[in-house]
Amino acid sequence: MIRLIIVGDDVLFRAGLQRILEDAHDIRVPADCDYADAVETTTAHDPDVVLLSDERRRKDTLSLLTALRAQSAPPEVAVLTSAADERFVVDSLLAGATGFLLRDTVPHDLVNAVRLLASGSSALAPSASRTVVGHLQARPQKEAPSHAAVLSDRELDVLSLLAEGLTNAEIGRALLLSPATVKDHLSAIYTKLGTTNRVQTAVLAHRMGADRDSRARASGDSRKRTSRDSRTRTSRSVPAQSRSMGAELRIPA
Numbered sequence: 001m002i003r004l005i006i007v008g009d010d011v012l013f014r015a016g017l018q019r020i021l022e023d024a025h026d027i028r029v030p031a032d033c034d035y036a037d038a039v040e041t042t043t044a045h046d047p048d049v050v051l052l053s054d055e056r057r058r059k060d061t062l063s064l065l066t067a068l069r070a071q072s073a074p075p076e077v078a079v080l081t082s083a084a085d086e087r088f089v090v091d092s093l094l095a096g097a098t099g100f101l102l103r104d105t106v107p108h109d110l111v112n113a114v115r116l117l118a119s120g121s122s123a124l125a126p127s128a129s130r131t132v133v134g135h136l137q138a139r140p141q142k143e144a145p146s147h148a149a150v151l152s153d154r155e156l157d158v159l160s161l162l163a164e165g166l167t168n169a170e171i172g173r174a175l176l177l178s179p180a181t182v183k184d185h186l187s188a189i190y191t192k193l194g195t196t197n198r199v200q201t202a203v204l205a206h207r208m209g210a211d212r213d214s215r216a217r218a219s220g221d222s223r224k225r226t227s228r229d230s231r232t233r234t235s236r237s238v239p240a241q242s243r244s245m246g247a248e249l250r251i252p253a
Contacts, residue, residue: 002118005042005075006032007064008053017051020107027114035060039067047075048118053103054081058088062095069096076117080105084128098197099123120168120183122198150192158185162198163205 004027006014014032021027033041035056042050050068054061061079068077078099079092089100099117101110102125113123151159154175161171168182177185186201195201 002027002049002114003045003047004029004049004051004114005038005045005047006051006053007035007038007041008032008051008080009034009055010053013053013055017110021111021114023107024111024114027111035064038064039071042068042075043071046073049114050075050077051101051114052077052079052097054079054088058091062091065092065095065097076120078113078117078123084125084131086131089128089131093197093199096196098199100128101125102127116167120179120198121165124199151189155185155189155192158182159189159201159205162186162189163202165202 004021006017006021006029008014018029018032022029030045030047031041038050038052052061052065052068065077065079068074074096076098077096078101079097080101080103081088082103084100084102092100099113099122101113101123105113105125116123157175158171161174166174168179168186171177172179172182175182186198189201190196193201193204195204
């Protein structure tokens with residue numbers, strides 16, 4: 001059962017969201033609250049997901065988002081807003097949001113977004129996806145190679161599958177890891193890469209993948225000239241799908 005808290009100052013809006021979400025068999029809303037009580041309420045109920053309605057000045061929403069993500073066991077937080085302007089989308093993701101949804105999202109899509117968030121994936125409205133990918137891909141490409149060098153082989157495997165759009169559970173099944181171990185690896189990856197969420201990390205992974213692919217092609221001829229014994233000693237026993245990070249970036253919407 002997914003435990004969800006709704007935060008916003010509009011009581012009627014919170015009540016409407018609760019009714020929509022609790023119609024789903026796998027979602028329960030143990031509480032809803034306004035901004036002033038948000039930290040206390042989430043601490044008391046330990047939700048998997050928080051829906052944070054953007055009804056105040058943007059800096060108040062971002063401040064509360066940062067506080068929620070700073071908790072010892074932080075929930076996944078999705079911002080609900082009426083407009084996905086570039087600065088607010090990017091600032092929300094930098095503050096730790098893993099979802100960015102519009103207030104006119106249809107109920108079915110909202111329920112699916114909550115399920116995605118609870119599974120460890122991201123949920124972005126299509127307009128927000130286009131905004132954030134364009135913004136992050138505009139960063140200097142030269143950052144990627146130095147970042148790649150600090151990750152362990154297993155962290156690179158996890159990063160590769162994250163870039164393909166897999167959830168934590170799917171990554172765990174592919175690599176024979178427990179969900180808790182996948183979360184530990186992701187936390188380490190975020191710290192080493194200087195990112196704060198899956199979307200940022202996936203975009204950076206694709207830059208790293210392009211660099212790895214070009215280096216692999218450049219060294220292809222020399223590898224062919226090595227002996228069979230040498231290839232055996234240096235081969236890595238990882239799943240085939242984890243060897244390349246060149247797959248198309250998929251961000252659930």
